[in-house]
Amino acid sequence: MTKTMKYQDLMNALDKGDVRPLLYLHGDEPYLMDKLVRRLLQALVPQDMRDFNMDVFYGNESSGADIVEAAATLPMFADWRVVLVKKADALSAASLEAIAGYLDNPSPATCLVFLGEKIDQRKKFFAEFKKKGELVECRRLYENQLGPFISAEAAARGKKIDGAAAEMLAYLVGNNLQELVSEVEKASLYAGERDTVTVGDIREVAADTRVNSVFELADALGGKQVDRAFRSLGTLLEG
Numbered sequence: 001m002t003k004t005m006k007y008q009d010l011m012n013a014l015d016k017g018d019v020r021p022l023l024y025l026h027g028d029e030p031y032l033m034d035k036l037v038r039r040l041l042q043a044l045v046p047q048d049m050r051d052f053n054m055d056v057f058y059g060n061e062s063s064g065a066d067i068v069e070a071a072a073t074l075p076m077f078a079d080w081r082v083v084l085v086k087k088a089d090a091l092s093a094a095s096l097e098a099i100a101g102y103l104d105n106p107s108p109a110t111c112l113v114f115l116g117e118k119i120d121q122r123k124k125f126f127a128e129f130k131k132k133g134e135l136v137e138c139r140r141l142y143e144n145q146l147g148p149f150i151s152a153e154a155a156a157r158g159k160k161i162d163g164a165a166a167e168m169l170a171y172l173v174g175n176n177l178q179e180l181v182s183e184v185e186k187a188s189l190y191a192g193e194r195d196t197v198t199v200g201d202i203r204e205v206a207a208d209t210r211v212n213s214v215f216e217l218a219d220a221l222g223g224k225q226v227d228r229a230f231r232s233l234g235t236l237l238e239g
Contacts, residue, residue: 006138007032014039014104019080021106022133023124024088024114024126032138033115037107038086044080044111052076058092060114071102071112071165081110086176089116094126103132146170153181157188161197188211 005013010023019040025033045053055070075081082228085091091099106112112133119126119135129135141149147166154161161169161184169187173179186205187197 004130005052005134006137007138009134010036010040014043017043019044019111020134021108021110022103022112022129023136024116024119024129024133025090025136025138026114026116026119027138027140028117028140029140029177031181036136037113037115040111040113041082045078045082046194048110049076049078052138052170053078053081055081057083057085058090059085059087059095059142059161062089062095064068064095064172067112068098068102069128071110072107073110074107079109081107083110083112085112087116088114089118100125100128103128106132119147135151143170143175146180149177150184153184153205159188159191159197160195161187164167165197165199165202168199169206172206 007027007029013019014036022041025036027033041050041054053075057067057070062085067083071081071083073081102112121127121130121135122184126135147163147170150166150169151161165187169180169183174182183202183206184197187201190201190205191197
C-alpha cells in the first residue's frame with residue numbers, strides 16, 4: 001500500500017486480504033467511507049463476533065485514553081479487533097497526543113479506523129500517522145466518474161444499464177452517491193427479469209419533477225416548439 005491512498009486503492013487492497021492496523025478515512029463523501037467500513041468489517045469481524053471485537057467511539061465525546069485502551073485490547077476468539085472513531089476531526093489536542101503514543105507500537109491484531117471530513121497534514125499528528133498508517137481519501141466523484149459508478153452499482157445487482165440511462169440518472173441526481181445507489185436499486189427492481197435498465201425505467205422510477213421536464217424539453221426541441229421548450233428549461237433551472 002502507498003501512504004496516501006484513494007478509496008479504490010484501499011478497496012482493492014482489502015479484496016487481496018491486505019489489511020493495515022492504522023487507517024484514517026477522510027473526505028467529503030460519507031457513502032464511500034461507510035462502504036469501506038462495511039467492507040473492513042466483512043473481512044475482519046464476523047457478524048456474530050462484533051459484540052466482542054468491535055468498538056465505536058465519537059471524537060466529540062471520547063478520550064484518547066479510552067480509544068487507546070480499546071485498541072490495545074486483544075481480540076476475543078478472533079484474529080482481529082476493529083476500533084472505529086467517528087467524527088475524528090473533533091478529537092481534542094490531548095486525545096490526539098494520547099493516540100500519537102499508540103502509533104509507535106500499534107497492536108497487530110487491531111484495525112484502528114478514524115473517520116473525519118478534514119485533515120491538516122501539516123499538523124504533527126497527521127505527519128506521524130502518515131508514517132505509521134494510511135491516510136485514505138474519500139472524495140465526491142467528479143461528473144465524468146458518475147457513469148462508471150452507476151454501471152458498477154447496476155452490475156452488482158445483476159443488471160446492465162444503457163449509457164443514456166446512466167447519463168440521465170447522473171444528470172437528475174448529481175454526485176449524491178447515496179441517492180444514486182437508491183435510484184439504481186429502484187430501477188433494477190423495476191426492470192424485473194430484463195437484463196438492461198433503460199431510459200424508460202429511469203423515467204418511471206426517478207422521483208423528481210426534473211425527469212418529466214427533461215423529456216418535455218427534448219420533445220419540444222424535436223418538435224421545434226420554442227415556447228414549450230423555454231417553459232421546460234425554466235422548470236429545470238428552478239430545480
